[in-house]
Amino acid sequence: MKINQAEFVISNTDVRLCPAPDRAEYAFIGRSNVGKSSLINMLTNNKNLAKISSKPGKTRLINHFLINKEWYLVDLPGYGYAKVNHNERDRFQKFISRYMKTRENLVNVFVLVDSRHKPQEIDLDFMVWLGEHGVPFSIVFTKLDKLKSTEKKVFVKKYEAEMLKYWEEMPPYFITSSVEGDGKEELLDYIEQINSSVQF
Numbered sequence: 379m380k381i382n383q384a385e386f387v388i389s390n391t392d393v394r395l396c397p398a399p400d401r402a403e404y405a406f407i408g409r410s411n412v413g414k415s416s417l418i419n420m421l422t423n424n425k426n427l428a429k430i431s432s433k434p435g436k437t438r439l440i441n442h443f444l445i446n447k448e449w450y451l452v453d454l455p456g457y458g459y460a461k462v463n464h465n466e467r468d469r470f471q472k473f474i475s476r477y478m479k480t481r482e483n484l485v486n487v488f489v490l491v492d493s494r495h496k497p498q499e500i501d502l503d504f505m506v507w508l509g510e511h512g513v514p515f516s517i518v519f520t521k522l523d524k525l526k527s528t529e530k531k532v533f534v535k536k537y538e539a540e541m542l543k544y545w546e547e548m549p550p551y552f553i554t555s556s557v558e559g560d561g562k563e564e565l566l567d568y569i570e571q572i573n574s575s576v577q578f
């Protein structure tokens with residue numbers, strides 16, 4: 379699939395104010411600074427669609443984009459930002475969990491993880507939570523270009539070994555670089571394949 383059109387629709391913190399659930403929706407989430415804005419911009423061929431914020435954790439909204447007039451791409455706030463206080467974190471968790479649990483047209487959550495880091499508890503816990511609530515997800519490894527070629531060969535195996543402590547099998551995953559364009563086609567083809575198999 380090629381993205382020809384990407385329009386911003388609405389931002390909010392309340393799932394009840396999200397657009398009508400009349401088409402497939404894909405959410406992107408991960409720790410602050412994981413490369414989410416860069417990935418969304420790469421996928422949509424639009425350098426400014428998701429603002430690449432200089433301050434981690436700045437965007438705390440559910441941002442809806444309509445893609446090719448066919449499906450929704452949702453940019454969710456980055457989690458695990460050390461500088462937000464507990465109240466703020468609780469509020470954040472509430473609206474994200476409500477969104478995840480109630481959004482009926484949410485067909486997949488892309489959980490972004492930085493290829494350079496070993497598995498982080500916050501990501502693993504989040505994926506377990508998704509599993510417990512029956513929310514389908516896949517992993518998107520980001521910043522592949524930052525790895526040495528020797529690391530490129532082993533990092534997924536290492537991540538998988540950790541995942542298999544919690545899961546029977548590795549979920550679908552994509553290996554991406556927003557700088558070099560890796561993984562773009564695979565990820566968009568995956569979305570296209572799901573789009574063709576669901577109806578709202």
Ligand code: GDP
Pocket residue numbers: 409410411412413414415416417430431434435456520521522523524554555556557558
């Ligand atoms: P977000 O906070 O998750 O939206 O992350 P950003 O997209 O703002 O990226 C955080 C930082 O990582 C920025 O300095 C980006 O330029 C950089 N970055 C993001 N993706 C890549 C990538 O694929 N390769 C490299 N080398 N840098 C990246």
